[in-house]
Amino acid sequence: MDERVYDLIFICRPATPEDEINKIVATIEHSATEHGGKVEKIERWGTRRLAYRVSKHREGFFVYMVIRSTQGDIIKELERRLKVTDAVIKYQTIRLDEELKRQQKLVHHREKRASRRPRKQASPIPQGPQQPVPPPAEQTAAS
Amino acid sequence: MSDQPIPATPGTPSAAPPSAARSEGHSGGGAHRSEGHSGGGSPRREGYSGGGGGGQRREGGPGGPGGGGPGGPRRGGKRQYFRKKKVCRFCVERVDFIDYKKVEMLQPFVQERGKILPRRMTGTCSRHQRWLGEAIKRARNIALLPFATEL
Numbered sequence: 001m002d003e004r005v006y007d008l009i010f011i012c013r014p015a016t017p018e019d020e021i022n023k024i025v026a027t028i029e030h031s032a033t034e035h036g037g038k039v040e041k042i043e044r045w046g047t048r049r050l051a052y053r054v055s056k057h058r059e060g061f062f063v064y065m066v067i068r069s070t071q072g073d074i075i076k077e078l079e080r081r082l083k084v085t086d087a088v089i090k091y092q093t094i095r096l097d098e099e100l101k102r103q104q105k106l107v108h109h110r111e112k113r114a115s116r117r118p119r120k121q122a123s124p125i126p127q128g129p130q131q132p133v134p135p136p137a138e139q140t141a142a143s
Numbered sequence: 144m145s146d147q148p149i150p151a152t153p154g155t156p157s158a159a160p161p162s163a164a165r166s167e168g169h170s171g172g173g174a175h176r177s178e179g180h181s182g183g184g185s186p187r188r189e190g191y192s193g194g195g196g197g198g199q200r201r202e203g204g205p206g207g208p209g210g211g212g213p214g215g216p217r218r219g220g221k222r223q224y225f226r227k228k229k230v231c232r233f234c235v236e237r238v239d240f241i242d243y244k245k246v247e248m249l250q251p252f253v254q255e256r257g258k259i260l261p262r263r264m265t266g267t268c269s270r271h272q273r274w275l276g277e278a279i280k281r282a283r284n285i286a287l288l289p290f291a292t293e294l
Contacts, residue, residue: 007244009244009285011286051257051283051288051289052291052293054286060286064244090285092284092285094243094281106239110237
């Protein structure tokens with residue numbers, strides 16, 4: 001199986017102490033590596049305002065991770081862990097490799113095109129025939 | 144009484160003045176009725192021009208929430224101003240991937256209430272609109288964008 005890239009975001013309660021967040025991150029990282037994955041990036045966005053209320057909180061501490069894995073089961077395990085963690089109020093995992101592949105393809109395509117022929121001047125937009133808009137026959141029936 | 148003269152006005156100009164004079168001179172009941180009739184005629188025409196106004200606002204791009212005008216026909220009316228061609232903002236900037244995490248990038252394509260703005264307002268091309276919709280929905284799921292405004 002190809003290697004897959006996932007985005008994982010989870011939101012902790014705003015009152016969670018720093019230690020606990022560190023602990024959660026460490027657990028996730030540990031179980032990810034245990035299941036043959038690799039944590040590529042960890043970002044702490046800090047406390048942000050939520051766009052809507054989530055379990056009665058208006059703010060939350062966001063943690064963002066990028067995980068690479070060849071095993072799809074890893075997500076199941078990570079989500080299970082996040083689910084049972086009390087401090088986590090919301091989480092989302094998104095598989096991104098296909099979109100990244102598409103992006104690379106587009107970039108590649110564009111570079112190839114650019115290298116094949118030098119920048120061609122865009123032809124001026126052809127002026128469409130000026131069509132006079134006929135006055136609408138307004139049949140406002142006097143009721 | 145006042146029902147009949149008004150449909151007759153375009154054909155017979157002589158018929159109009161007496162009815163107007165009568166409605167002005169008459170008691171409250173008659174005047175009210177005639178006002179109601181004239182009101183029935185003119186607001187509708189305003190409704191048409193309101194539709195045109197909606198078009199103007201649409202031209203402005205992703206600004207205010209597009210209050211769709213009353214159900215007037217879109218292409219009816221006197222459209223004589225030059226309409227600027229809208230260009231897909233993502234195509235101009237050569238965006239290959241719309242990141243759901245960049246909220247400030249998605250914000251202009253969402254109404255205050257959380258609605259995704261339609262292509263006809265923002266001028267986004269179909270491909271980018273598709274990606275954009277996906278990104279907005281992802282952002283909504285993780286509470287970066289609202290589904291709807293809260294009370």
